Amino acid sequence: MKVDTSKCNYCGACVGSCPVNCIFLDETRIVIDENSCTKCGFCIRVCPMGAISAEWFE
Amino acid sequence: MRYEYDVLVIGAGPGGSMAARYAARKGLKVLMVEKRPDIGSPVRCGEGISKSWLPEVELEPQPIWVSNEVEGARIFPPDEKTFIKLSANKAGNEVGYIIERDKFDKYLAALAAREGADIWVKSPAISLIFEDKKVVGARIRRQGEVVDVFAKIIIGADGFESQVGRWAKINTMVKDRDIVSCIEYRMVGIDIDKNFTDFYLGSCAPGGYVWVFPKGKDEANVGIGVALNKLKKSGEVKKYLDDFIERHPGLKKGKTIEIITGAVSTCPVPQSIVTDNVMLVGDAARLIDPITGGGVANACISGRLAGEAAYEAIRSKNTSKEFLKEIYEKKVREKLERKHLRNWFAKEKLSVLSDETLNKLVDAISSVELTSISVKSLLDAVQKKYPELVKEFEDLI
Numbered sequence: 091m092k093v094d095t096s097k098c099n100y101c102g103a104c105v106g107s108c109p110v111n112c113i114f115l116d117e118t119r120i121v122i123d124e125n126s127c128t129k130c131g132f133c134i135r136v137c138p139m140g141a142i143s144a145e146w147f148e
Numbered sequence: 149m150r151y152e153y154d155v156l157v158i159g160a161g162p163g164g165s166m167a168a169r170y171a172a173r174k175g176l177k178v179l180m181v182e183k184r185p186d187i188g189s190p191v192r193c194g195e196g197i198s199k200s201w202l203p204e205v206e207l208e209p210q211p212i213w214v215s216n217e218v219e220g221a222r223i224f225p226p227d228e229k230t231f232i233k234l235s236a237n238k239a240g241n242e243v244g245y246i247i248e249r250d251k252f253d254k255y256l257a258a259l260a261a262r263e264g265a266d267i268w269v270k271s272p273a274i275s276l277i278f279e280d281k282k283v284v285g286a287r288i289r290r291q292g293e294v295v296d297v298f299a300k301i302i303i304g305a306d307g308f309e310s311q312v313g314r315w316a317k318i319n320t321m322v323k324d325r326d327i328v329s330c331i332e333y334r335m336v337g338i339d340i341d342k343n344f345t346d347f348y349l350g351s352c353a354p355g356g357y358v359w360v361f362p363k364g365k366d367e368a369n370v371g372i373g374v375a376l377n378k379l380k381k382s383g384e385v386k387k388y389l390d391d392f393i394e395r396h397p398g399l400k401k402g403k404t405i406e407i408i409t410g411a412v413s414t415c416p417v418p419q420s421i422v423t424d425n426v427m428l429v430g431d432a433a434r435l436i437d438p439i440t441g442g443g444v445a446n447a448c449i450s451g452r453l454a455g456e457a458a459y460e461a462i463r464s465k466n467t468s469k470e471f472l473k474e475i476y477e478k479k480v481r482e483k484l485e486r487k488h489l490r491n492w493f494a495k496e497k498l499s500v501l502s503d504e505t506l507n508k509l510v511d512a513i514s515s516v517e518l519t520s521i522s523v524k525s526l527l528d529a530v531q532k533k534y535p536e537l538v539k540e541f542e543d544l545i
């Protein structure tokens with residue numbers, strides 16, 4: 091999965107929506123722990139900026 | 149480094165600052181940590197609040213954070229041919245003032261500081277510290293230096309993205325139908341009525357709505373929330389907002405001076421919002437009104453209750469989950485549980501209505517003079533004009 095930091099607003103919408111809590115965010119960094127990710131796609135769809143993408147999504 | 153406090157508040161939004169203020173006022177040694185360098189900024193809010201609850205948390209409106217006062221709200225159906233007008237005293241939760249959230253949040257943090265609370269900015273909590281499986285503090289990255297803060301009570305006020313609750317194993321997971329993805333532009337040079345907050349329902353914002361909250365004569369927060377279960381593609385919520393603006397020449401001609409994003413929860417009050425030594429407040433406890441998406445008032449109110457409960461618990465030398473349930477969670481439930489459940493049902497109902505039905509509903513309601521907003525008065529109005537529609541709503545009563 092990729093987070094495009096040039097789009098990301100560091101708003102935390104993805105973090106709070108992730109059912110397995112595998113997204114880490116601080117003010118300048120956003121990291122997804124892909125080992126825990128269940129590929130539910132919540133973070134990709136919730137992101138208001140369209141900043142998250144994954145090769146398995148759509 | 150090791151620090152000891154009575155109360156550690158994590159997050160300096162309205163919920164955290166209120167908790168810190170009331171705990172400190174009781175004489176407790178309080179620390180509030182905030183990960184951002186600048187409390188309240190960047191803003192993540194439509195900035196619409198009602199007035200009715202301000203006395204409950206001893207707040208007087210201040211010119212520094214009130215940017216506009218409105219007369220009421222207007223609710224537009226998809227065809228926008230008519231609207232329902234609610235005056236401020238009837239409009240329920242979310243109208244009254246349009247505020248400057250960054251200034252508001254700083255003002256509240258200053259109230260906490262003046263009661264004696266310590267505040268560390270640019271200091272995220274990065275994990276909780278456990279002893280015998282109970283939370284006894286948090287590890288904080290204080291402006292780069294990692295320090296351990298021990299406290300008798302830890303208050304999670306870390307907003308929608310909340311980690312404290314999850315780290316403490318309090319289940320505050322939200323289903324996708326109860327998550328609303330939001331984006332908002334602060335726009336200038338637009339045609340609006342400064343005296344009303346406007347809400348637009350229907351397929352322009354599935355499972356949510358578009359809002360126009362005026363900040364001045366040609367300036368407003370123009371935003372949208374769409375339920376996550378209605379979003380299929382990446383970046384779709386922004387497209388909904390851009391399409392809405394495109395269709396409204398009065399907005400289209402404006403300029404955007406700020407982009408705000410975030411998410412809100414629209415669920416009933418969770419099963420539990422406490423555990424041993426830990427209380428959650430505000431968005432971290434999922435205390436947002438399911439129909440309006442407004443959460444500033446509930447954050448402040450729950451913050452006060454948690455701050456006062458912290459004192460009660462420490463004084464009684466009992467910070468157990470059971471006791472915190474009794475002295476904090478129960479009070480939150482008494483205040484919000486019924487309303488949030490009812491509004492959650494109403495939200496679920498609204499989200500499945502077709503544009504055509506919404507047009508009829510608003511047409512029926514707008515044609516009567518509303519003296520009070522009760523479900524019954526609304527239903528009577530609808531019954532008169534579109535008797536077949538009332539069936540759909542009977543179970544809401």
Ligand SMILES: Cc1cc2nc3c(=O)[nH]c(=O)nc-3n(C[C@H](O)[C@H](O)[C@H](O)COP(=O)(O)OP(=O)(O)OC[C@H]3O[C@@H](n4cnc5c(N)ncnc54)[C@H](O)[C@@H]3O)c2cc1C
Nearest residue numbers: 159161162163183194195196273307410430431442443444
């Ligand atoms: C787009 C949008 C529009 C909205 N419009 C309205 C509206 O018009 N009216 C209304 O009433 N409500 C509105 N809301 C909801 C409202 O913003 C929230 O309900 C309110 O901010 C909740 O306050 P809080 O104190 O619980 O959390 P927040 O205000 O979110 O504060 C949480 C704080 O914790 C900090 N934090 C997070 N993690 C950590 C950590 N690990 N360590 C330290 N600090 C941390 C954050 O930086 C933040 O400052 C809106 C929300 C959104 C997203």
Ligand code: SF4
Nearest residue numbers: 098099101102104137
């Ligand atoms: S939801 Fe999108 S914009 Fe917000 S923090 Fe996550 S990736 Fe960034």
Ligand code: SF4
Nearest residue numbers: 108127128130131133
């Ligand atoms: S796809 Fe689902 S599980 Fe994976 S990071 Fe996103 S929200 Fe979390």
